[in-house]
Structures are given as structure tokens and as C-alpha cells.
Amino acid sequence: MGAGQFMALKAIRTGNQTKAQRRSMMDHQPCETCAVRGIAVCGALSREELDKFGAEMSDVRLQSGDTLISEGDPEKHVFSVLSGCLKCYKLMPDGRRQITGFLFPGDFLGLGKCEENTFSAEAVGEVGLCRMERTRLTSLSGEIPNLKHRLYDLAAESLSELQDHILLLGRKTAQERVATFLLTLSKRAQLRGDIANPVEIPMGRDDIGDFLGLTTETVSRTFSRLRKAGIIGTDRDKRIQLINMEELESLAEGA
Amino acid sequence: MGAGQFMALKAIRTGNQTKAQRRSMMDHQPCETCAVRGIAVCGALSREELDKFGAEMSDVRLQSGDTLISEGDPEKHVFSVLSGCLKCYKLMPDGRRQITGFLFPGDFLGLGKCEENTFSAEAVGEVGLCRMERTRLTSLSGEIPNLKHRLYDLAAESLSELQDHILLLGRKTAQERVATFLLTLSKRAQLRGDIANPVEIPMGRDDIGDFLGLTTETVSRTFSRLRKAGIIGTDRDKRIQLINMEELESLAEGA
């Protein structure tokens, strides 16, 4: 691939500049009944720690397309995803976009070190999050060793995932990328207790393309190819059956 | 690009399986006189903390091509680079390789969370490092808050760099990748006090290719193109003058 230069002006990403406009704030729901307890940042906290932690949170709800944070803006808050899906991306001056990752329930947003966001994040469908002041997190992580440790673990895990993605972008073929993508999505769904096999694909083909370093068309064609090969099946666009897992795995690894 | 599938068997990377064979161990030199104090992990430590830290270190010296760690092996040690350059990479079953990053003096190796290395690391030319048991680092970071904090910062910085590289691999053209590479190398040299403008390129064209998601030939051709355009100049292969910085910057950003 490459050719980015020429795919450029396809949109200039004038996307609805919703920013925080449609974003709505709500009271924080009790952590005890939280759907993502156990898998989220807060999972490692004791009962008392959790109380202290939860007291600092407030809830946020986003509509599809809403921007949660923007690259370059001051990094004032950290977030924990409760429901829905977000895409994190970087833009180039001419509009080329690279999605660096998707966030699902239980995922944490706010591992940055510097004052400014290194990427933007936007809702894919409706999203619920809980939110905390970054400065509060910093001081809390000083008080609660478990929390600091958990944050470090999350960062380390994230590092490993990004390295995997670098391998994908640098060396895998379109088919291998798509296979990897489907399997990763499926495994993540399983981890948070969702259905793993007819795997839910909340984002559009263009988002998948911008994540995998491909175009919408190539993603679509690749899905079709896998479908014709009997490796995957489809009810709707957004729900895909993984039929031949073995083949999919070996495709993903590039064996 | 893409086509990885077909570039595959070009070598199967049978590379000299030197592992730790040529690796030699030495006593640890005093931290006070260390060339990379201030920029390395240990930079944030007080005098007493440094003594405690340094007492745990031993020195390692590698020859060109020596493998320091291998993907999948247990992660027993962490390292701080004193001199030279290392490449960190992941391999696919068929031999395709992706270099995830280069390490220079002052850089830290060992931010992993799990028991196993997520990548391999190999010396590019002669390398000097100091080494510590991972378990010792873990306990020390419990005792020394500064250290824990420093490690977290390093991880966060690393996250940001990997995201930049993901943008590069996913969306930049060959020329933009090479321009970015040269500038990054130059800036890092400056940060550690080395000469920034005739920038030293210790690694070969093939390593650069495997880092940028390109082939040796494309890297070489791109250098030639930049040279003909008067943007860079060359004394030797490994030392490159950045002549037109403005143009190089705008190329790198893809404006």
C-alpha cells in the first residue's frame, strides 16, 4: 500500500465538529453495581479504596460521532469506558487518518504522560463512560499503591498491543490484517464476557480501514474473500460468524 | 506495500544464532561517572537511591549481531543502554520481520508486564549496557517512589512514540517515512548530546526497511531521491547531512 498521498483529500475529515457539544453529564452511578467492575482500572481496588475512587468520578454519555478528546488539547480528564465503543485516532494535516485503537467497556483512557492528548477519541455509536480529573487520579495513585500498580500494568499491556499492531501494519497483508482484526475483536469480547463467536463489529468499514492501514474498499473486498472461502459468515454487516477458526488463526499469524 | 507474503522467504532470518554466546559480563562501573546519567532511568534518583540502585547492576557488552533477549523467553532482566545501538523486533513464522524500535544510550529496556519478552533485541554494532534482575527492579520500585514514577513516565513516553510509529506505518508514504526517520534519529541524538546534524545512522538499510515497513531497495531509492532533491547529503552511507530541514519537516508531517 502506501499511496497515502493520493488517498488524502478524500474527505479532509470535516466530520461534524461536535466536540463536547452533544456530550451530557450525569451523576456517577455506584461502583458496586458497575458492569465493568473487575476488568476496569478500578478492579484492583479494595472496598474502601473503591469508595474513595468512586467519589471522584462523574458519568458521561456520548452520541455516535461525538468527540471525547482532541489531539493537542490539554489532558484534563481520564476515563473508564462503561458501554459502547470509541475510536482513538491521529490525523495528518491533509486529512489522512490513522486509528490507533478502539476502546471497549472496561478499557481505560488516560495513560498519557504529557499535558496534551497525543490522539483524539470519538464515539462509535452510543457510549457511556465515567470520568475523573487527571490531577485527582495522580494524587490518588500516590495514595493507593494498588492503583499505581494497576496503571503501570495497563500501560505495559498497551505497549505490547501497540507492538503487535506495528507488526501488523508493517508486515502483514490485507488478508492477514483483517483476520487478525476479527480474532482480536472476538477475544476482547470474550474477555469482557460478551459473545465471542458471532463477533459484533460496531465500527464501519472505513474505521476498520483506517485502523488496519487499508482503504474501505480493500477491507470490504477482503471480507468478501473470506466469506467466499467459507472462513467467515455474515448475518448483517456488523455481526460476523467465525466459521473456520483454525484457518483464521493461521492466516492471522501469517504462517 | 503489503506483499509481505511474497517477500517472505527471502532469508528466514537464519541469522547467526549467537544468543548470549558472545555476550560478556563485567563488573558494574560506578554510576557517578556514567555517561548517560541524567537521561537514563536512574536520572531521577537521589544520591542514596542511586547507590542502592547501582549496587544491583552488572555490566554487559555485546558484539554486533548478538542477541540480548528473545521474544518468548522469560523476562529475567532489565537493561539500561550505555553505548551503541540495539534493534527490537518481532518475527513472523515465515521470517518476515518488523523492527519495533531502536535503543540508544540512555534508553531503558524492560517495561514489559508479563513473564515473557514480547520482542527480541539484538546489537547493532558494539553495545554496552548495565543490567539488573527484573525482580530486583520490581522490589526497588516499591521502595523508591521516584523510580516507580520514572518507569511510568518512560512507559507513557513509549506509548506516544509507538502511536506515532503506527501513524507512520499505516498512513505515510515511503518518502514521508524516511524523512520522519531521519528527523527522529537526529532529534534523539541531540537529546543525548550527540551531533544532530550530520546524523549518524548506525543500522543498515535492511534494518531501516524493517523498521519503516519497507524493503531495503525502497529505502535506498528514497535516500537517493532525497539526495537528488538536495534535501539531504551524504559523506558515507552511515552519516547523512540534513540540508533542507524545512522541507524535510514538511515531508515528514505529510503537509
Next chain:
DNA sequence: CGCCTGTTTGATATGTTTCAATCGACGTGG
């Protein structure tokens, strides 16, 4: 039903890879 938006499919263009050959620097041995 017809519009709208996202997906799929087709035909063609192109940047990069692949295959192959030449060049250049460097070290070795006669």
C-alpha cells in the same frame, strides 16, 4: 416508496515489491 448512507463490486492506476544486476568500500593475501 424513495431517499440517504454505508457496503460491495468492477476497472484501472500506481507505489512499492520482487527479481536481478552493478557498484563501491573494505579487508585479505599474494
Next chain:
DNA sequence: CCACGTCGATTGAAACATATCAAACAGGCG
């Protein structure tokens, strides 16, 4: 000191995977 061999870098020609351009298709909704 110069032929020779080696290894990495460079250059050329052709092949190819994916991008681009364009059109058809499908599903959801007013």
C-alpha cells in the same frame, strides 16, 4: 601495492497488491 572476494548499497525492469475512481447495491427510515 595491487588483484580478489565479500558484503552492503544502489539502480533497473517487471510484477503485483492495494489504492483510486466509479458505479451498483442494500438496508433503514421518514
